[in-house]
Amino acid sequence: xxxxxxxxxGQSALTLVLVSIVVFVGVRAMPGDTARALAGEExxxxxxxxxxxxxxxxxxxxxxxxxxVENAVTGDxxxxxxxxxxxxxxxFDALPVTLELALLSxxxxxxxxxxxxxxxxxxxxxxxxxxANTVALLGLSIPNFWLGIVLILGLAxxxxxxxxxxxxxxxxxxxxxxxxxxxxxxxxGSGLAAVVMRQTRAAMLESLSADYVxxxxxxGLAPHQVIGTHALRNSLVTVVTVLGLQLGHLISGAVVTEQxxxxxxxxxxxxxxxxxxxxxxxxGVVLFTATGYILVNLAVDLLYSVIDPRIRLGGAQ
Amino acid sequence: MSTVTEAAGSTGGTPGTAPDDGTGGxxxxxxxxxxxxxxxxxxxxxxxIAVVFIVAALxxxxxxxxxxxxxxxxxxxxxxxxxxxxxxxxxxxxxLSRIIHGARASMQVGVLAVALAFVVGVPLGLVxxxxxxxxxxxxxxxxxxxxAFPFLVLAVGLAAxxxxxxxxxxxxxxxSLVPQVIRVMRAETLRLKHLDYVGAAIASGGSDGTVLAxxxxxxxxxxxxxxxxxxxxxxxxxxxxxxxxxxxxxPPEPSLGVMLSxxxxxxxxxxxxxxFPGLAxxxxxxxxxxxxxxxxxxxxxRGVTR
Numbered sequence: 001x002x003x004x005x006x007x008x009x010g011q012s013a014l015t016l017v018l019v020s021i022v023v024f025v026g027v028r029a030m031p032g033d034t035a036r037a038l039a040g041e042e043x044x045x046x047x048x049x050x051x052x053x054x055x056x057x058x059x060x061x062x063x064x065x066x067x068x069v070e071n072a073v074t075g076d077x078x079x080x081x082x083x084x085x086x087x088x089x090x091x092f093d094a095l096p097v098t099l100e101l102a103l104l105s106x107x108x109x110x111x112x113x114x115x116x117x118x119x120x121x122x123x124x125x126x127x128x129x130x131x132a133n134t135v136a137l138l139g140l141s142i143p144n145f146w147l148g149i150v151l152i153l154g155l156a157x158x159x160x161x162x163x164x165x166x167x168x169x170x171x172x173x174x175x176x177x178x179x180x181x182x183x184x185x186x187x188x189g190s191g192l193a194a195v196v197m198r199q200t201r202a203a204m205l206e207s208l209s210a211d212y213v214x215x216x217x218x219x220g221l222a223p224h225q226v227i228g229t230h231a232l233r234n235s236l237v238t239v240v241t242v243l244g245l246q247l248g249h250l251i252s253g254a255v256v257t258e259q260x261x262x263x264x265x266x267x268x269x270x271x272x273x274x275x276x277x278x279x280x281x282x283x284g285v286v287l288f289t290a291t292g293y294i295l296v297n298l299a300v301d302l303l304y305s306v307i308d309p310r311i312r313l314g315g316a317q
Numbered sequence: 318m319s320t321v322t323e324a325a326g327s328t329g330g331t332p333g334t335a336p337d338d339g340t341g342g343x344x345x346x347x348x349x350x351x352x353x354x355x356x357x358x359x360x361x362x363x364x365x366i367a368v369v370f371i372v373a374a375l376x377x378x379x380x381x382x383x384x385x386x387x388x389x390x391x392x393x394x395x396x397x398x399x400x401x402x403x404x405x406x407x408x409x410x411x412x413l414s415r416i417i418h419g420a421r422a423s424m425q426v427g428v429l430a431v432a433l434a435f436v437v438g439v440p441l442g443l444v445x446x447x448x449x450x451x452x453x454x455x456x457x458x459x460x461x462x463x464x465a466f467p468f469l470v471l472a473v474g475l476a477a478x479x480x481x482x483x484x485x486x487x488x489x490x491x492x493s494l495v496p497q498v499i500r501v502m503r504a505e506t507l508r509l510k511h512l513d514y515v516g517a518a519i520a521s522g523g524s525d526g527t528v529l530a531x532x533x534x535x536x537x538x539x540x541x542x543x544x545x546x547x548x549x550x551x552x553x554x555x556x557x558x559x560x561x562x563x564x565x566x567x568p569p570e571p572s573l574g575v576m577l578s579x580x581x582x583x584x585x586x587x588x589x590x591x592x593f594p595g596l597a598x599x600x601x602x603x604x605x606x607x608x609x610x611x612x613x614x615x616x617x618x619r620g621v622t623r
Contacts, residue, residue, distance in 0.1 A: 011454075015461040022462065026478055137610075140547070141603035143554045145561055146577060146595035149584060157585055195547070241500065248467035248493065255469045256558060270470070271562060274477050282477045290465040297464065 077284035087284035097265035108189035117200025139194030148260040165262035203235035244300035360611020366604035374424040383411035426556035433491030442502025468493030486565035505537035546609025550602035
């Protein structure tokens with residue numbers, strides 16, 4: 001187990017290096033003068049010179065990369081051309097909003113998705129399956145940004161139950177915070193719940209028709225034991241993989257959701273940065289997101305090996 | 318729909334072969350497949366809507382009642398009526414015509430992005446799962462690196478570097494679908510290669526190519542189909558999403574996403590501007606999802622024998 005964990009850590013470190021190279025090269029592949037791009041609106045010769053100094057743009061590319069990594073590791077991701085504040089500050093201001101949105105949506109997706117998936121598989125051919133399948137299909141087919149617009153139209157404008165936009169920190173007013181988070185969480189979580197439900201159902205159907213489940217049944221185990229201990233546990237491997245893969249969609253979805261509900265999170269930071277040509281911010285946010293993604297993925301893979309020992313043992317050979 | 322089967326078939330060279338996991342499901346021939354699909358009413362409805370959508374995309378200039386770019390300020394923000402079935406937008410452009418033309422961008426991205434993902438992902442997944450060791454490590458690092466850039470982050474990065482365009486949006490969506498295809502293909506290969514019949518095929522002297530193409534790939538078909546099923550509508554939604562954010566199709570070119578984005582300021586005054594393009598996206602994605610589900614039910618013998 002230790003060996004597997006170490007191996008996995010090494011892999012993540014390698015991926016991190018690859019990601020940093022991609023981001024580094026990406027920003028330097030931009031047409032035109034990198035310093036000019038990083039400076040944004042402010043383009044006095046003096047400012048450009050300061051940027052060249054800061055990023056070492058007058059030196060060779062390897063030195064530049066070295067300095068870039070050194071800065072990034074010490075928490076210096078440059079200065080936002082738009083606000084003049086450090087990029088890191090912008091990121092940490094936006095992070096709690098996005099984390100709350102993402103975690104609540106994930107919770108919604110897992111509870112609803114796995115529950116509905118198991119019910120749909122166990123009640124195959126009955127109305128419950130039909131309902132679960134239909135709702136999941138709608139969840140998959142309705143784009144979250146449109147769902148957001150429709151929910152605002154229905155539940156914020158026509159019948160003003162929830163707020164259409166704005167964010168209140170949880171610390172200031174927990175109830176108001178949650179009230180404002182309901183619509184964004186439904187928008188972000190519903191698509192994910194649909195994916196989780198479909199994968200759970202598919203995996204459960206496969207498990208339920210497997211020999212070991214028949215054996216468990218013929219041993220006389222209670223249905224909930226067969227379903228919970230045998231079928232669901234084996235199905236979870238697929239579900240966790242898919243959930244891990246969906247984290248990217250969760251991040252992407254958060255970007256849009258924040259844009260629609262005007263939440264001051266990570267996604268809004270990123271989109272605003274692109275349209276104000278704040279390249280230092282784009283670079284910082286992309287690198288930060290990618291790093292976060294790698295770490296979460298590492299956690300998912302370790303979880304994966306706990307659920308299915310075959311993976312751990314196979315990986316340690 | 319044809320994209321799904323073509324994408325899955327082109328990579329394996331064994332189209333129309335059913336997965337055979339030893340439960341005795343006979344390989345459905347195209348005609349039998351059609352007959353079974355027709356019996357599944359939802360899947361059939363999905364196929365019909367998908368075909369309508371594809372035809373609308375292909376023949377847009379022929380069937381659209383108006384020029385999608387023609388502005389008519391005299392009838393701006395007109396509600397749905399006889400002259401404009403789905404109303405007009407803030408510039409008096411006909412919504413129906415813009416939706417029909419917008420379907421083109423959707424289909425283009427849907428087909429190209431999924432094709433890109435399968436062409437890249439299936440071979441990589443097969444190789445990684447079958448050969449293991451170095452090949453697996455290499456493919457895994459590629460996957461992890463790609464995965465580390467969620468598609469919107471990737472699209473934002475591409476838009477920042479290359480400028481926003483439909484092509485860059487397609488690349489971002491296609492690339493973002495690759496890891497999922499690789500992972501599923503790899504996982505299926507890992508699962509299948511330890512089964513007895515694959516061992517038997519290897520023992521009886523089957524070459525790697527034969528084993529991969531005849532024994533592993535066809536049995537992974539249902540899993541790949543799930544991915545393609547999710548892929549086309551995902552790409553359609555992705556295009557609308559990127560265009561909605563201003564990172565895909567650029568106005569005044571018609572796109573369902575662009576329409577939704579320009580509808581936002583008028584949401585209370587002219588809700589039809591937001592409702593119809595959204596319904597078009599839902600109809601298209603729902604159609605492809607339903608058809609894909611039906612196809613999977615037919616192709617998956619486990620589902621039939623149960």
